[in-house]
Amino acid sequence: MIRRFLLMLLTLFGMSVLIFVMMRLVPGNIVDILFDSAGFIDPAEKKKIEKELGLDQPIITQYASWISGLARGDLGYAYVSEKPALDEILPRIPVTAKLAALALFFSVLFGVPLGVISAVRQDTALDYVLRVISLSGLSLPSFWLGLLILMFFVQYLGWIPIYTAQPPTLWQELGLLSIPAAAVGFRASALVMRLTRSSMLEVLRQDYIRTARAKGASETSINYDHALRNAVLPVVTIIGIEAAFLIGGLIVTETVFNIPGVARFLVEAIRWRDYPIVQNLVMFIAIVTVVINFLVDMAYAVLDPRIRYDE
Amino acid sequence: MRNKLVLAAASCLAAVISTATPVLAQKQGGTLRIYHRDNPPSASIHEEATVSTNMPFMAIFNNLVLYDQTKPVNSMETIVPDLAESWSWNADKTELKFKLRQGVKWHDGKPFTAKDVQCTWNRLTGNDPDKFRKNPRGVWYRNVKEVAVDGDLEATFKLSAPQPALLALLASGYTPVYPCHVSTRDMRVKPIGTGPFKFAEFRGNEFIKVVRNPDYWKQGRPYVDAIEWNIITNRSTRILAFVSGEFDMTFSQDITIPLLKDMKSQAPKAICEVKPQYVPRNLIVNREVAPFNDPKLREAMALAIDRKAFIDILTEGKGDIGGNMLPLPEGNWGMPPEVLNKLPGYSPDVEANVAKARKIMESLGYSESKPLKIKISTRNIAIYRDPSVILIDQLKRIFIEGELEVVETSLWHAKVARKDYTVGMNLTGIAVDDPDVNLVENYTCKSERNYTQYCNPDVDKLIDAQSRESDLEKRKKLVWEVERVLAEELARPIIYHDRAATCWHPHLKGFVQHANSIYNNWRFEDVWLDK
Numbered sequence: 001m002i003r004r005f006l007l008m009l010l011t012l013f014g015m016s017v018l019i020f021v022m023m024r025l026v027p028g029n030i031v032d033i034l035f036d037s038a039g040f041i042d043p044a045e046k047k048k049i050e051k052e053l054g055l056d057q058p059i060i061t062q063y064a065s066w067i068s069g070l071a072r073g074d075l076g077y078a079y080v081s082e083k084p085a086l087d088e089i090l091p092r093i094p095v096t097a098k099l100a101a102l103a104l105f106f107s108v109l110f111g112v113p114l115g116v117i118s119a120v121r122q123d124t125a126l127d128y129v130l131r132v133i134s135l136s137g138l139s140l141p142s143f144w145l146g147l148l149i150l151m152f153f154v155q156y157l158g159w160i161p162i163y164t165a166q167p168p169t170l171w172q173e174l175g176l177l178s179i180p181a182a183a184v185g186f187r188a189s190a191l192v193m194r195l196t197r198s199s200m201l202e203v204l205r206q207d208y209i210r211t212a213r214a215k216g217a218s219e220t221s222i223n224y225d226h227a228l229r230n231a232v233l234p235v236v237t238i239i240g241i242e243a244a245f246l247i248g249g250l251i252v253t254e255t256v257f258n259i260p261g262v263a264r265f266l267v268e269a270i271r272w273r274d275y276p277i278v279q280n281l282v283m284f285i286a287i288v289t290v291v292i293n294f295l296v297d298m299a300y301a302v303l304d305p306r307i308r309y310d311e
Numbered sequence: 312m313r314n315k316l317v318l319a320a321a322s323c324l325a326a327v328i329s330t331a332t333p334v335l336a337q338k339q340g341g342t343l344r345i346y347h348r349d350n351p352p353s354a355s356i357h358e359e360a361t362v363s364t365n366m367p368f369m370a371i372f373n374n375l376v377l378y379d380q381t382k383p384v385n386s387m388e389t390i391v392p393d394l395a396e397s398w399s400w401n402a403d404k405t406e407l408k409f410k411l412r413q414g415v416k417w418h419d420g421k422p423f424t425a426k427d428v429q430c431t432w433n434r435l436t437g438n439d440p441d442k443f444r445k446n447p448r449g450v451w452y453r454n455v456k457e458v459a460v461d462g463d464l465e466a467t468f469k470l471s472a473p474q475p476a477l478l479a480l481l482a483s484g485y486t487p488v489y490p491c492h493v494s495t496r497d498m499r500v501k502p503i504g505t506g507p508f509k510f511a512e513f514r515g516n517e518f519i520k521v522v523r524n525p526d527y528w529k530q531g532r533p534y535v536d537a538i539e540w541n542i543i544t545n546r547s548t549r550i551l552a553f554v555s556g557e558f559d560m561t562f563s564q565d566i567t568i569p570l571l572k573d574m575k576s577q578a579p580k581a582i583c584e585v586k587p588q589y590v591p592r593n594l595i596v597n598r599e600v601a602p603f604n605d606p607k608l609r610e611a612m613a614l615a616i617d618r619k620a621f622i623d624i625l626t627e628g629k630g631d632i633g634g635n636m637l638p639l640p641e642g643n644w645g646m647p648p649e650v651l652n653k654l655p656g657y658s659p660d661v662e663a664n665v666a667k668a669r670k671i672m673e674s675l676g677y678s679e680s681k682p683l684k685i686k687i688s689t690r691n692i693a694i695y696r697d698p699s700v701i702l703i704d705q706l707k708r709i710f711i712e713g714e715l716e717v718v719e720t721s722l723w724h725a726k727v728a729r730k731d732y733t734v735g736m737n738l739t740g741i742a743v744d745d746p747d748v749n750l751v752e753n754y755t756c757k758s759e760r761n762y763t764q765y766c767n768p769d770v771d772k773l774i775d776a777q778s779r780e781s782d783l784e785k786r787k788k789l790v791w792e793v794e795r796v797l798a799e800e801l802a803r804p805i806i807y808h809d810r811a812a813t814c815w816h817p818h819l820k821g822f823v824q825h826a827n828s829i830y831n832n833w834r835f836e837d838v839w840l841d842k
Binding site (some may be wrong): 029034040155 | 350353359360364446499514515517541544547551554555557577719721725740760835
């Protein structure tokens with residue numbers, strides 16, 4: 001366990017170095033971009049601002065300053081808004097977290113049972129229909145699907161508005177988020193469904209399933225108690241990977257549905273070379289990913305008693 | 312006699328009916344909702360050169376004088392008092408005195424005085440310790456020696472040379488008066504003005520909100536309680552939101568001509584006004600790099616441009632051919648066809664132009680088998696890329712083989728400033744339809760916004776001469792002379808002037824879109840919602 005924790009820290013350290021160096025390798029810096037909106041560059045003023053922001057310091061000094069600040073809980077100031085980076089990042093995390101949680105909920109809700117049904121009814125008409133649906137979920141570009149959904153629900157039905165900031169109640173917010181979450185969840189559930197199906201098919205051919213049948217166990221018991229429990233391990237892995245992806249990877253969905261979440265903010269921050277925002281957000285996403293992977297590993301042990309991490 | 316009586320009675324009745332017809336009364340209240348196309352870089356109008364900042368924040372401020380918000384064409388005749396109640400020039404037009412309005416308060420309760428005027432222009436001319444981080448329009452005030460104050464209610468602009476058009480610059484939406492007691496940093500984040508709306512909140516990439524100023528000095532204004540701007544970067548999403556009624560108005564000229572048909576079919580009742588953008592598409596050529604240091608090659612390029620083809624393809628024929636100044640009929644300084652067509656490359660006989668260009672290129676040693684290979688750089692935005700592709704196609708006809716180099720949009724000015732390009736496609740937004748803005752900003756030797764660093768002392772003298780001139784007709788002649796020299800020297804060939812539409816729903820009343828600037832009519836104090 002301790003080894004795994006140390007590995008987590010090492011991964012995060014590697015990530016911090018990588019993102020810090022990569023951001024500085026990208027051409028142009030915040031000052032170039034700040035001047036872009038003024039339509040000219042003033043070299044003297046540019047140098048002055050670079051000094052103010054500490055960009056004239058050696059890269060090692062800049063890195064040390066960031067990490068020591070991070071350790072103290074001081075994330076610095078956003079270059080563009082000139083507000084504390086923490087104040088800029090924090091309000092966006094719950095928005096993305098709710099969207100990701102809803103999308104994940106949809107993907108498990110539909111993906112796992114439909115995957116099981118598809119495997120149990122292999123090569124029947126129902127199986128073919130479900131396979132076509134899952135394939136379309138994987139192949140439809142999310143921006144296109146998002147726009148279609150928007151047109152349908154916003155323009156034709158008028159059920160939902162384009163995302164508005166600060167919906168008055170949690171339920172209203174969840175209502176607003178449910179449509180984009182369904183759009184994201186469609187792709188994720190297709191993935192989960194296909195994996196559940198293939199994993200189930202493999203397990204259903206195992207000897208112990210035949211034995212259970214010979215013992216006279218019911219089909220429901222065989223499918224859900226014996227087969228699914230053993231088939232679910234790879235599915236849990238993919239759900240973990242999806243969860244990590246959903247925290248930082250919903251760029252298209254957040255843009256199309258105009259959701260002020262982490263991913264859209266991150267892209268804007270990269271465009272502006274707003275280093276404090278990019279570095280801290282990427283570190284946040286890295287921490288979430290590492291923690292989710294850790295939790296998935298722990299879940300293995302719960303689902304399969306043969307797996308023990310302390311041996 | 313009887314007929315006369317009937318006629319008189321009918322006339323009286325008509326007069327009574329016409330005077331009795333109720334004038335649509337303005338309604339108070341409601342929130343005006345407008346979508347915004349992108350995240351404004353800051354809230355400080357003086358530090359930015361983009362309508363993204365100017366449009367949402369102009370309503371927080373007042374100017375000394377302002378273009379009449381209810382008149383569609385900006386000109387010297389449509390300038391009305393704002394914080395200044397009146398103004399007067401001295402005899403040689405080197406001193407402009409403003410009598411200021413009494414009892415005006417900043418949004419934080421402090422009184423507005425002449426010191427604030429002095430302080431604003433000290434910052435703009437770099438004479439204040441708290442300098443603007445960016446000062447894109449410093450060059451507008453190159454003639455301002457100082458702003459002198461006499462008591463709290465009188466401010467005088469003292470100029471180094473006569474400049475009758477200074478008043479036009481002061482009337483722009485880009486020229487608010489800032490409070491002396493608020494730092495330039497705070498003005499970027501939480502601006503304070505004297506205007507009809509107070510700043511409430513600006514959450515980056517999400518929304519901007521301004522609320523009614525109950526203590527506004529203009530009695531009964533503004534009509535709406537608040538204005539909310541939702542930032543929606545995806546164009547399809549924001550248009551969909553407007554069509555579905557979530558917004559009362561689109562962002563300024565967000566609806567291109569090709570999109571207009573869709574808009575009209577989906578929201579047939581929406582009012583969409585197509586107006587010039589005054590953001591001319593232009594060609595920038597790095598004249599310091601061979602072979603473009605050869606004027607003959609630059610002349611051939613100018614001759615190869617088929618402006619009408621650009622307009623037909625990109626704007627379905629709605630754009631305009633012109634020089635640097637906005638073309639007629641909306642532009643105050645546009646050249647009539649007989650003057651325009653005489654400029655190099657502007658002759659309507661495109662085939663003859665191209666034939667001449669090919670001969671020049673052949674004389675320089677280029678041919679179909681031995682083309683000149685160049686990169687055409689532009690920003691990675693559709694409005695830049697699309698004309699670049701057409702340009703590449705047109706240049707092929709004169710043995711120039713162009714390859715499109717798309718530059719990440721935020722790095723464009725840095726690249727141009729480094730002169731790291733040979734040929735580029737560029738857009739230039741002009742705030743005021745006056746040569747003292749357009750020509751001074753883009754072509755004078757000392758201007759920081761003269762991207763190509765084109766410098767011709769004779770052109771500078773001509774620009775100065777037109778600036779000093781009070782007689783409108785004489786000034787026009789001087790401006791057209793500058794246009795001729797710029798076209799001959801291919802300083803920055805203008806390809807075409809675009810048009811686009813701003814749309815609003817019929818319940819939004821009292822809004823007048825200006826025809827010769829997109830930067831000056833966002834005060835919103837006269838608009839109201841008839842819901």
